[in-house]
Amino acid sequence: MEILRAEHLTKTYGKDENIVAALDDVSLSIEKGEFVAIIGASGSGKSTLLHLLGGVDRPTSGSVFIDGKDIFKQTDEQLSIFRRREIGLVYQFFNLIPVLTVVENITMPVLLDHRKVNQERLNELLNILSLSERRDFFPNQISGGQQQRVAIGRALINAPTILLADEPTGNLDSKNSQEVVELLKYSNTKYNQTTILITHDENVALQAKRIITIKDGKIQHDEVIRK
Amino acid sequence: MSQPNIVSKYAKRTVFKNRGRTILTLFGIIIATAMFCVVVSARSSCVDILKSFQDDDYGTWHVQAYSMTSREYQQILKDTRIKRSAYVQEYGYVMAANTSMDEAELKNKLSYQNYDVMVASMSPGFTDLCQINLVKGRMPQNENEAIISLEMYADNRDMIDEEDATSYEFTMVYSRYSNGHKVNNLKEISRDEFGYGEEYLSPLDKKEFRVVGCFVVPDYAKWKNLSFYTVLLGPSEMTAGNAVNAYFELEDPASYVAFSDEYFESTDDCLFNKDYIRMKNSADDSDTIRWIDILTFSAVTIIALLAVMLIYNSFSTSSTDRIRAIGLLKSVGATRRQIRDLMLGEAFYYVIIAVPIGLVIGNISAYILFGALNDLAKEAGFYLLSQEVDLQYRLGLSNTLMPVALSIITIAVAIFVPMYRASQITPIEAVRVNNVFTTKVKRKKSRGLAVRFLGFNSALAIKNFFRYRKRYRATILSVFLSIMMILFTHALVRTIISMFSSSEGVDSNLLTYSYYFGNNSFDASDLSLYYQLADLSSVKDSLIILQSKKEIEVEAEDLTERYRNDYADPNIVYDSQNGEYPVYEDSGRRVTNVTLMFIEDSAFRKICIENGIAPDPYFTYGSKLCLTNNTFYSNTDENLNTVKVFSSIDNPRNVVLRFSEEESETTPKVDIQLTKAISEPFSITGDTASTMQIYMPLSRMSYYGVSYKDVFEFFQFHVSEPDETFTQMKKILEKNLHSSEDLHDSGAYARAYEAVTTMAKILIYGYAALLCLICFLNVIMTIISNVLFRRKEYILLMSIGMSRRTLFHTVILESIICFFESLLLLALFAGSLLILVTMLFDLSVISKRNILFLAVTVFAHFLMITSTTAFGLRHVLTENVIEGVRKEYY
Known part of the structure; x- marks a missing residue:
């Protein structure tokens, strides 16, 4: 079942002779429960693509359909609500709120939505992420790996339609990197969580079920490596 | 949950x-x-003070209705909007007997009226609503007691005084047009072409009363009518037929317009206590408020x-x-x-x-x-x-x-x-x-030159300043505003002080007793009085001066150029008595008026010693020497100027002093020698301020043949407790049968002005200091937050080899550049501000004192900026370099 479809996505920066196309007429389709890795050289446009797929940035042209709905036809307000309910984002630099505890960072999307936190799911996530002992710690009191796990927890707490991870291992050592990838795989398997991962680490990419290679803002390869 | x-x-x-x-x-x-709290409180306190002034002068009524009938008054009282009311009912006008004023004078004073005293009575509780300023005696308790106006008392009309019993026969009482109703049950009356009602007079009866006090007829009282000669009887019930002037206090002061519109045809029939209403925030027109x-x-x-x-x-x-x-x-x-x-x-x-x-x-x-x-x-x-x-x-x-x-x-x-x-x-x-790399950097062509001439660190500081200029904007503006505020405040305070410059130098603890002898002579009893006053414990210093105005012959070339040009044109004989041209020609002689002051010998000695002058030669029999205060005070454009009269007073010169107004062969002429010009050693009151003064010892008076008769006697006292001493001295003077009205608290105005300037200084400097503090907080916040924001950049610079000291210098230099940009802003605005300041305030901006003040102000701001930057940097640079690089700042 198709969960995400991008049609003729283009994103340009600058004007006139200084115009740069970060993404050039990209179209793709992702099925529910897929684990997709997007790889490419630095500056190839993979992060831009991820931000457009997550509704974080708006394209110069083209559309993104999630569950059949064109997300960019929504207002900024609607898009914010859509993001907190349907999209989970994990960044390379964790991007945690330093004055909030582990639990508060994880539950933030739910609380922003003025909904009640599902304690069962929260505890389950804390267990999976091995953060039960650190639940009331602040980000500066835990390690980089733990911080990234908090970011993953925050992305998963709402059981989003799609989990987008932008080089989640880029700032971690190999041990922590492997742990993070295992977590993403685990959520993909356990919750049938559609996951799109950006990386330039081939080993990480190989653990996905499908690899899309981007070069100069265009899809160069799109290959399913595992069912 | x-x-x-x-x-x-x-x-x-x-x-x-x-x-x-x-x-x-x-x-x-x-x-x-x-500050909001203090300002708002000060505002309400000022309004309270004005309200109390108004209460004191007017009372708390809102609407005064003029000349209505008792029936109308009773009708209006039914209105529920009225909180309280009072009235004055007019009995009528009478011709007072036993007047000390002659008929012509009286006619002139009263214009066209044949009667001159108005008799009225108050309602019970009248003084609760209306203010009566009693200057003597007490308020009347019933209609058989009365208070008379100050004018009556002062003119000794009818020879009545406090506790005198007197009676008036109301042979005439008048009725007045009032809203088309007849008054006193007389026939219908009409308005004349000017809108005034005709007045009909009818006989009434006789009324006896006892005078129990004297009052000032208030300004607000429309019933005061023409003469101010008013007899106000004590509380009495309303008598039908009498004209009534009513006072109403309303539940809602704001309803005064609607209330008066309903009952009165025009504003001629009523009067509003507008200031009072205004102070209750119910009126929209006000000057004071x-x-x-x-x-x-x-x-x-x-x-x-x-x-x-x-x-x-x-x-x-x-x-x-x-x-x-x-x-x-x-x-x-x-x-x-x-x-x-x-x-x-x-x-x-x-x-x-x-x-x-x-x-x-x-x-x-x-x-x-x-x-x-x-x-x-x-x-x-x-x-x-x-x-x-x-x-x-x-x-x-x-x-x-x-x-x-x-x-x-x-x-x-x-x-x-x-x-x-x-x-x-x-x-x-x-x-x-990313904290460090997001700021746009413009490539400057001058960068290479800056590096070559200023060195890398200075060039980096300049570059960084322009790079983070947006963040420095608040600092620049705050420093600019702070300096401007200090300068404006200083100018404002100086202006206020200069407004009261006429009291400058006047001793605020000075009491003077002045007495014109006329036909009497200064004698031993006067001296005895002087010692009684001078012996009071609070008197610190005292002086007797006998002052007389004399003419002195002068040569034009002896005068200073300014005095000669501006004040003493010898070619024009003008009204010298008015001081327009103090030097004038009289029978070919060029003369000027001087104030000759014979000062008690011991005090004279003291003045000499205080001014470093040997006193003995001035006491020698036949001495021509005298001291001169070579100052002419000119009050122009509300500024007190001091002008020197003689150009070369330091060189002794003989001038002729004349002791008679009329020129004759026998007019005594005394050749005196002006010697040292002294600065005024004490505050002289009286009419001496605008003329040159010559001082001589009292003992030389007889030598010059100066009559004791034509002199003013001045006793001058420097005291420690002016108010108390003033009361004590008054008692002594009265005991010695001298008028205490000639005793003056000469330092009173100086004390009042001192109080005003002290208050102005406290309020203005305090206000400005707190505003500057807010500016300082802004400067501190922007500098510290800028340093903290860029700490990763600093630590990275240190990690690639920049020494802590060099980094310190570079960042401090950045803040100095920021400071100079503030000064540049100040300089750009300085011209227009200078014009504004000199237009608004009387400020001599170029004076040495002000330049020093400006320099101190600027330096204080410089210190604040650099020390704050240094403090922020010290805080940041204590971090371990590697830790700093690793640390992720949010």
């Missing part, structure tokens, strides 16, 4: 985590709220503007520093409204913490300040306004709510733009922002 509000939690933790910025912002809001409100509004606006700048800067810096965090919130689904709520939440914490503290501090400050200023206000009010000024602090609901409202509005205005900007931050910015 309710879910925690993550936005407010984040707001709260942000406020408490960023302690430095929070404390500075809170401090600023506390100062602003406290308007000026107080303009002053209050200006003071509040300036405070609010600076507070807005501080709070805006705090929130703006906070949101800029947190672009990443705010962007992140947006990326995980926070809406714009939630971001706005986040900023509002932070503002809310500022409000709930700072505003109550500010309110408490403000109220305590107002209480202390008003208490401290009250004595000064009383001193100034008593002598300058002839009113009792009681500057009282009053804790009221409006005094509490208004500062709170002003603070909240200030904070709301200040956070509006940062809040809007924060809500516009896009989530993509969360990903892109």
Whole structure:
């Protein structure tokens, strides 16, 4: 079942002779429960693509359909609500709120939505992420790996339609990197969580079920490596 | 279980985590709220004072209805809008018997009336509503007692005095047109072409009363009519037929227009106590209140503007520093409204913490300040306004709510733009922002030159300054405003002081007794009186001066050029008595008036010694020597100028002093020798200020043959307690059968002006100091937050080999450049500001004293900027370099 479809996505920066196309007429389709890795050289446009797929940035042209709905036809307000309910984002630099505890960072999307936190799911996530002992710690009191796990927890707490991870291992050592990838795989398997991962680490990419290679803002390869 | 509000939690933790910025912002809001509180309290206290003036002069009534019938009065009383009422009923006018004034004089005074005394009576409780200023005796208790007007008392009309019993036969009483109704049951009357009612007179009966006091007929009393010769009887019930002047106090003062419209045909029939109504905030036209409100509004606006700048800067810096965090919130689904709520939440914490503290501090400050200023206000009010000024602090609901409202509005205005900007931050910015590398760098061609001439560090400092210029903007503006404020304040205070320059140099503890001898001579009894007064324990120093005005012959070339050109044109014989041309020609002689002062010998010796002059030669029999105060005081354009009269007084010269007004062969002419010019050793009162003064010992009076008769006698006392001593001296003078009216508290005005200038200094300097403090807080906050914002950059520079010392110098240099940009701004505005300052204030900006003041002010700001930067850097550079590089700052 198709969960995400991008049609003729283009994103340009600058004007006139200084115009740069970060993404050039990209179209793709992702099925529910897929684990997709997007790889490419630095500056190839993979992060831009991820931000457009997550509704974080708006394209110069083209559309993104999630569950059949064109997300960019929504207002900024609607898009914010859509993001907190349907999209989970994990960044390379964790991007945690330093004055909030582990639990508060994880539950933030739910609380922003003025909904009640599902304690069962929260505890389950804390267990999976091995953060039960650190639940009331602040980000500066835990390690980089733990911080990234908090970011993953925050992305998963709402059981989003799609989990987008932008080089989640880029700032971690190999041990922590492997742990993070295992977590993403685990959520993909356990919750049938559609996951799109950006990386330039081939080993990480190989653990996905499908690899899309981007070069100069265009899809160069799109290959399913595992069912 | 309710879910925690993550936005407010984040707001709260942000406020408490960023302690430095929070404390500075809170401090600023506390100062602003406290200042709002003091200003608002001062405004209400000033209005209270004016209200009390009005109460004292007018009473608390709102509407006065003029000349109505008793029936009309009773009708109006049924109106529920009336809270209280009182009236004066007119019995009539009579021709007073036994008048000491001749008929012609009386006719002239009374214009066309044949009768001159008005007789009226008060209603019971009249004085509760209307103010009667009793100058003598007591208020009448019943209609058989009366008070008479001050004019009657002063003119000794009817030879009546306190406790005299007298009677008036009301042979004539008049009735007056009133709203078309007849009065006194007389025939219908009509208005004449000028709108006045005809008056009919009819006989009444005789009335006896006892005079129990004397009062000043109040200005507000329409019934005072023509003569001011009024007899006001004690409380009596209303008699039908008498014209009634009624006073109404309304439940709602604002309804005065509707009330009067309903009952009175025109404003001729009624009078409003407008100032009183206005002070109850129920009227919209006012001069006094308007000026107080303009002053209050200006003071509040300036405070609010600076507070807005501080709070805006705090929130703006906070949101800029947190672009990443705010962007992140947006990326995980926070809406714009939630971001706005986040900023509002932070503002809310500022409000709930700072505003109550500010309110408490403000109220305590107002209480202390008003208490401290009250004595000064009383001193100034008593002598300058002839009113009792009681500057009282009053804790009221409006005094509490208004500062709170002003603070909240200030904070709301200040956070509006940062809040809007924060809500516009896009989530993509969360990903892109990196503290160090986001600022746009413009390539400057001059960079190479800067490096070559100034060295790498200086060039880097210049480059960094321009790179972070936006962040320095608040610092530049704050320093500029702070310096400007100090200069303006200084100018304003100097202007206020110069307004009272005429009292400059006048001894504020000086009491004088002056007496013109006329046909009497200064004798032993006068000397005895002098010693009785001088022996009072509070008298620190005393002096007898016998003063006489004489002519002195002068040569034009002896005069200073300015005196000759501006004041003494010898070619024009003018009215020298008016002081237009003090030197004039008289029978071919060129003469000027001088004030000749014979000073008691011991005091004269003292003056000589104080001025470093040997006194003995002045006492030698036949000596020509005299001291000269070579100063002419000229009061032009409200400024007191001192002009030297003689150009070469230091060289002894003989001038002729004449001792008779009439020129004749026998007119005694004395050749005296002007010697040393002394600075005025004591404050001289009387008419001596505009003429040159010559001092001689008292013992030489007889030698010159000066008559004791044509002199003024001055006793002059420097005392420690002027008010108490004044009372004691009055008693002594009266005991010696001397008029105490000739005793003057000559230092009173000086004390009053001193009080005003002291108050002005305290209020203006205090106000400006607190405003400067807000500017300082802004400077400190921007500098510290800038240093903290760039700490990773500093640490990276250190990690690649820049020494701590070099880095320190580079950053300090940046702040110095910032300081000079403030000065540049100041210089750019200086021209127009200079014109403005000199237009608004009488300020000699170029004076050495002001340049020194400016230099000190500028240097203090320089120190503040550099020391704050150094403090911030010291704090940042204590971090371990590697730790710093690793650390991820949010």
